[in-house]
Amino acid sequence: MRDFTIQLLQMTLVLALAPLLTGLVRKVKARFQRRLGPPLIQPYRDLRRLIGKDVVMAEQASWLFRVAPYAIFGCIWVAAALVPTFATGLMFSWSGDLIVIAGLLGTARFIQALAGMDIGTSFGGIGASREVMIASLAEPAMIMIIFSVALIAGSTQLSVVADHMLTAHVGLRVSLALALVALLIVALAENARIPADNPATHLELTMVHEAMVLEYSGRHLAMIELGAAVKLLLYMSMIACIFFPLGLAGGLSGARVSVAALLLGAATYAVKLVIGGALLGTFEMSIAKMRVFRLPNFVGGALMLSLLGVLLLFVSRGM
Amino acid sequence: MIDLVAAAIAGFCVLAVAGGLLGRAAAGHFLVYGGCLLLCLGTLGAGLAAMMAPPTTLLLPLGIPWIGVHLRLDALSGFFLFLVGLGSAGASLFAIGYAAHDEQPQRVLPFYPLFLAGMHLVLLADDAFAFQFAWELMSLASWALVLAQHRDPANAQAGFVYLVMAVFSGLAMLLSFALMAGGQGSFAFDAMRASHPAPILAAVAFGLALVGAGSKAGLVPLHVWLPLAHPAAPSHVSALMSGVMTKVALYGFIRVVFDLLGGVPWWAATIVLVLGGVTAVVGVLQAMLERDLKRLLAYSTVENIGIVFVGLGLAMAFRANGFVAGAALAFTAALFHALNHTLFKSLLFFGAGAVLTVTGTRDIDQLGGLIKRMPVTSAAVLAGCLAISALPPMNGFASEWLTFQAVLLRPELPQWGLKLAIPADGALLALAAALAAACFVRMFGIAFLGRPRSIEAAIAHEVDRWSLGAMVGFGTLALLAGLFPGVVIDLLRPVSKAVLGASMPVQMGDPWMTTIPVEASRSSYNAALLALFVALSGGLAAVMVKRLGSRGLRRAPAWDCGFPDPSPMTQYTGGSFAQPVQRVYEGLGYQVREHVDMPPPGATRAARFSTTRSDLVWDWVYRPLGDWVGRIAGALNVLQFLTIRRYLGFVFVALIVLLLALALWQ
Numbered sequence: 001m002r003d004f005t006i007q008l009l010q011m012t013l014v015l016a017l018a019p020l021l022t023g024l025v026r027k028v029k030a031r032f033q034r035r036l037g038p039p040l041i042q043p044y045r046d047l048r049r050l051i052g053k054d055v056v057m058a059e060q061a062s063w064l065f066r067v068a069p070y071a072i073f074g075c076i077w078v079a080a081a082l083v084p085t086f087a088t089g090l091m092f093s094w095s096g097d098l099i100v101i102a103g104l105l106g107t108a109r110f111i112q113a114l115a116g117m118d119i120g121t122s123f124g125g126i127g128a129s130r131e132v133m134i135a136s137l138a139e140p141a142m143i144m145i146i147f148s149v150a151l152i153a154g155s156t157q158l159s160v161v162a163d164h165m166l167t168a169h170v171g172l173r174v175s176l177a178l179a180l181v182a183l184l185i186v187a188l189a190e191n192a193r194i195p196a197d198n199p200a201t202h203l204e205l206t207m208v209h210e211a212m213v214l215e216y217s218g219r220h221l222a223m224i225e226l227g228a229a230v231k232l233l234l235y236m237s238m239i240a241c242i243f244f245p246l247g248l249a250g251g252l253s254g255a256r257v258s259v260a261a262l263l264l265g266a267a268t269y270a271v272k273l274v275i276g277g278a279l280l281g282t283f284e285m286s287i288a289k290m291r292v293f294r295l296p297n298f299v300g301g302a303l304m305l306s307l308l309g310v311l312l313l314f315v316s317r318g319m
Numbered sequence: 320m321i322d323l324v325a326a327a328i329a330g331f332c333v334l335a336v337a338g339g340l341l342g343r344a345a346a347g348h349f350l351v352y353g354g355c356l357l358l359c360l361g362t363l364g365a366g367l368a369a370m371m372a373p374p375t376t377l378l379l380p381l382g383i384p385w386i387g388v389h390l391r392l393d394a395l396s397g398f399f400l401f402l403v404g405l406g407s408a409g410a411s412l413f414a415i416g417y418a419a420h421d422e423q424p425q426r427v428l429p430f431y432p433l434f435l436a437g438m439h440l441v442l443l444a445d446d447a448f449a450f451q452f453a454w455e456l457m458s459l460a461s462w463a464l465v466l467a468q469h470r471d472p473a474n475a476q477a478g479f480v481y482l483v484m485a486v487f488s489g490l491a492m493l494l495s496f497a498l499m500a501g502g503q504g505s506f507a508f509d510a511m512r513a514s515h516p517a518p519i520l521a522a523v524a525f526g527l528a529l530v531g532a533g534s535k536a537g538l539v540p541l542h543v544w545l546p547l548a549h550p551a552a553p554s555h556v557s558a559l560m561s562g563v564m565t566k567v568a569l570y571g572f573i574r575v576v577f578d579l580l581g582g583v584p585w586w587a588a589t590i591v592l593v594l595g596g597v598t599a600v601v602g603v604l605q606a607m608l609e610r611d612l613k614r615l616l617a618y619s620t621v622e623n624i625g626i627v628f629v630g631l632g633l634a635m636a637f638r639a640n641g642f643v644a645g646a647a648l649a650f651t652a653a654l655f656h657a658l659n660h661t662l663f664k665s666l667l668f669f670g671a672g673a674v675l676t677v678t679g680t681r682d683i684d685q686l687g688g689l690i691k692r693m694p695v696t697s698a699a700v701l702a703g704c705l706a707i708s709a710l711p712p713m714n715g716f717a718s719e720w721l722t723f724q725a726v727l728l729r730p731e732l733p734q735w736g737l738k739l740a741i742p743a744d745g746a747l748l749a750l751a752a753a754l755a756a757a758c759f760v761r762m763f764g765i766a767f768l769g770r771p772r773s774i775e776a777a778i779a780h781e782v783d784r785w786s787l788g789a790m791v792g793f794g795t796l797a798l799l800a801g802l803f804p805g806v807v808i809d810l811l812r813p814v815s816k817a818v819l820g821a822s823m824p825v826q827m828g829d830p831w832m833t834t835i836p837v838e839a840s841r842s843s844y845n846a847a848l849l850a851l852f853v854a855l856s857g858g859l860a861a862v863m864v865k866r867l868g869s870r871g872l873r874r875a876p877a878w879d880c881g882f883p884d885p886s887p888m889t890q891y892t893g894g895s896f897a898q899p900v901q902r903v904y905e906g907l908g909y910q911v912r913e914h915v916d917m918p919p920p921g922a923t924r925a926a927r928f929s930t931t932r933s934d935l936v937w938d939w940v941y942r943p944l945g946d947w948v949g950r951i952a953g954a955l956n957v958l959q960f961l962t963i964r965r966y967l968g969f970v971f972v973a974l975i976v977l978l979l980a981l982a983l984w985q
Contacts, residue, residue, distance in 0.1 A: 095833065114760060
């Protein structure tokens, strides 16, 4: 029962916090530009406004276009529910491991790219084509990062990995450092952040994610925006729980966690999110957007780094 | 059990004769394909039963006098019999509707049942003669089917390349068997199992089997015939060649390497791993760049064969190190992926066939918007695309996930070759999976979504019910195998037990039917539960949003950033969609030259952009080889016009030389 409560709590928490994180990043960026910026809760207002509006849909849109926003949102939300936020030992964590999380995000992206091409405009095509190009490098990089982590923790199960990182004396490892750098790059690319993409632009030929969702409006757009926000939170939680598990409630699996530990976990999680959001905003303000054909070097670098980490782990075993 | 399958093979031969006689009659195709469907359903069931039962044998008084034909049905052939029966049943069902419009049925009907008979017979063969006979029957019958539309010069070329490769493959298999038969010269498989050839002979036999079966399956660099021959045949035959015949080739490889040779050293596993990984990536990249719907699918077959070979290579590596539990996991993953590939690749070829029938074109740049005109076909093809892109909750993901688990299983193998090859293969598999997703976004997005790019696509309509039944059936099976991978894994347990002596743990015992390959704390996957969660949360979101917010929906012209263009030609094409990927991965098996012809400022002529792509395998391996063969043939041409006296002289000299060689050898 308690496990179930924690699971349910985390799922709602993810959904409730995601727009706030997006708002925080925007606020940080605005402050760097010496603007006051929109209030932190602006993303919630945007969502409410979008949900209240009628959908204007292109005449040639098919059923896929209408189903896609909910399917994308469902995939991302379920993937996010598998990532421990403030406590490990999620009730349904055994229903999927890290590779499954990557797979669910892959399904979401697949549907999104198809939805972008459904109307038959050149903007949809440009977005989808660039998205799959970036993903073709980011996804294997993600799998290699998972391999690094799994080889160290002896499991691809995220809860077990977090527990291992929390309790065992992992120490400083070259492979983990490589995996962290690679994961940061992948997270930037996958979440359409600068330098891979610009989440604030709407009328630029350099855009990727926004070009795919250009034809969406009303409640459909709201679902896609919310999905994107949850995805950002998911990556931040994943980085936090693998590389900075400090304070995460749980510890040894099977043991009962006290309420105090849960509260501590929640508090540290909040701190981690604030730090992560601030760092992301700062990073985005300090770097320029890359040309699309420079991106393969950037994301391909992540692939090479993570592959190097895995090779190191394989070579250093049994010597 | 085995006599039933033998009877089914005889039935195929009868149907072939009937097809020859009734080829032009209206009911001919109905009889042949319907008969094949029933027989295949029978062999499918027999295969299922044989997986659970002990091996049965049968000796037929055919073939070489006094030796006869040895047939045997064990768990391994049982599984492949199930797979071949399933794929062939689907293709026959599809063909009942699809082939009704065939212009020259007499070119297909006699050979189709023969092709099925050949594939079934390969699986039953228990001596090298029967195997070789069946292997060549399969090759020749499919070659005749490739040439069904032989007036197309491209098809004639495809047929030629296919024949050369098929002969090469048969020769390599023959030599491999000859080496395994050893000095006693007994061609029965039992004798080969019992004999233990010297390591060097075993190594050569392994290499020949890899080349022979690999060229039939489409292993790089022996894959070049596949994208030529598979699309040339009628679509239901393409589905059989890609979805089923490549699996028979895999069976040949497994039979020789895992069973007859009985374990190979670790370096052999390294070779298979490297070839498999390279095959997966090269295949999918070529598929990504292809415009022709069926060629795209054929290249993607190359990719999937690579994935299966990676699984088999892992199994060989673990087995060579005495880690049979790991070998069982990798072997199960490989066979699972083979089954999955049969399901989704056949489905996709059916879809391509349906599109071809309705629109008359295989060029994706002539299509578009089919999702509205062909809703059922599109939905089935979409399921196939999701499955082949290895996305949850479809079956392709389940088998790739298992393969990844096998890669992670044992990093502490002692050999350096494996230490490097296994993680590299993990990366190549992940790359191939991501590129496959890109490739099938492109295929489905260009051909089925958007606006129609030609009149034919705009007036397309749904195909007949037989074809739809085949597509929907295979789509459902692909989904079910993805939702309940435990069922398939448990089905494969006796096969891996028979081949490796170990099997994966029972999966269906878990109360939630979770797939747990090793142990729960290591990794687990519950596809059905996750799919339910996704459906629930997506549905919940839809209901909540509509309840709390607006329900209205208005149709309007597309927004397109305020600059809508009425011409569907402004949409992304296959070429433009692939361009970013094409630039990024240039050099991996292909080379691209982009020509920009930009008129000077003020000139009124149009600017032009064109690309030329060259296949490096073809340029570096096959063209030099062809030139070389041509030169030697030219040099030997003088031998053609000699007098009879000289020919007799040659025979005499050859005899002397051979006798001398024998004398020195003794």
